[in-house]
Amino acid sequence: MSYLNGYYFVDREVIESKVYALIKASEKNTRATWWYYNEIFDNANENFKLHDASVEAMYRQRALQLRESYDYLILNYSGGADSHNILITFLKNNIKLDHIFVQWPERLMERGLYVPNAVDKSNANFHSEWDLVLKKDLEWLAQNHPEIKIEIADWTTTVTDKFYTDDLFANTVSNLPSIARAQKQHTFSATEGQLALAGKRVASIFGVDKPQVTFADGKWFMSFVDTACMAGANPDNPNGTEYFYITPMMPELAIHQAHKVAEWYMAHPEKIYLVRNKKFRRANEPGYNDMTYQQHYAEYEEIAEIVKLVCYPYWNFDRFQAAKPFSQLDNLKLGVRAWDNILTALPTFDKAQQAWEYHWKSYLEKIDPRLMRSRDTVAVCRSRYYELNLTSSAPVDTINIVS
């Protein structure tokens, strides 16, 4: 059996649903730990020898692997750095990509609910990505690569109070930062379902996710977070979801990315503080304990930009990207994030939000607040830390030679 998004351990019990795992952990006054193909990444990490390969070469291998494994490839495209890198990998290497699938609240786009703005990069201005990035990409693609089918799905059509059921909350969503995200997790390509039901091997490819590196006790580590792995599989194609980067099918890719990111930090020692473990920073960095949410977010953004610089050679840093929807926002209603602002124009929105709140509260009241990230968002569960083979005991001695 394959576990697309891994599973959780509470003591020794395996629980696939994150929500149930957190409830169980709360009952037992313990924590839930996330498993994501630990043994495969362990083994690949111990035997990793591809230090000299380029990231582009690794991406090409992954694209070829997907091409050889499936009859039809669909890329879930957002215009962001992760999926853009995948698109360009296919195009530059002349590897056939059949289809790109874009989710966008199209019917709200033309109603004057927002004004495209290239200056405001807050999450509330997320919708400008359509005008400033995505629409242009799709037009370019249609003109230059007409062989690639473009499908746009409007996830706002399902924003109703009937949409939110216990099944959705408990069994199919590993993380619930926002109503919009939950809708998108359950909006699928019509073509994917049709082809899969016709017997074709169809891959639905997601650009998940950027590597996370940590520097602790002089050693470098790689880890994953479960909030990255939360794609919902198409019910008509349950085994077709593929994460491009963090994948047990080619664990060397994520390990290679992590090596490259760690090497970047080693070459830029003045930035290593960004990836120091929190325990070290709390103890040694004046002011760390007093950092504001905005300061933490600025660090998060800087780290993300460094990863893009290292891992996404095709990325143009002038492209517009709005901030991610984080939970600590402006006293918004439960389940609502800043980018949901235009959804309020939907006549069904208020009832849908109330239904969300009704269901989600019924789970939240069973979860220990220590297992929450904010009042309505569950904590991030991290994979184990994999030590990267990047250091040795030799340097300590060797530094003496320059004295």
Next chain:
Amino acid sequence: MIKFTKILTRPNASIPFFESKDEVVIAYFYYKFIRTKKVISDVKTLSDDKLVLTSVSEWASVEDYLDLLTNEYCHVNIVVPSKEYNTKHNIALKVTVEEI
């Protein structure tokens, strides 16, 4: 290839020889000079009376060693503190260089 023999002599055994403990500096040095095989080997021996530390290191080329000497980060974080430390603690340094 170039071989450096550095002889450090301290006035008494209770004074430790300079050693950078900064993990970030170590990581940087590793990345710049060891992983790239600019430093090939480094063997240290301590005299019986524990006063003299002899360090024999081999570098791939003169240019590789010059990379170290002209590296601002290493200058600020390794060379300068070690020199200051040695001066402060009366540790004498004698260096011989030979091409091999």
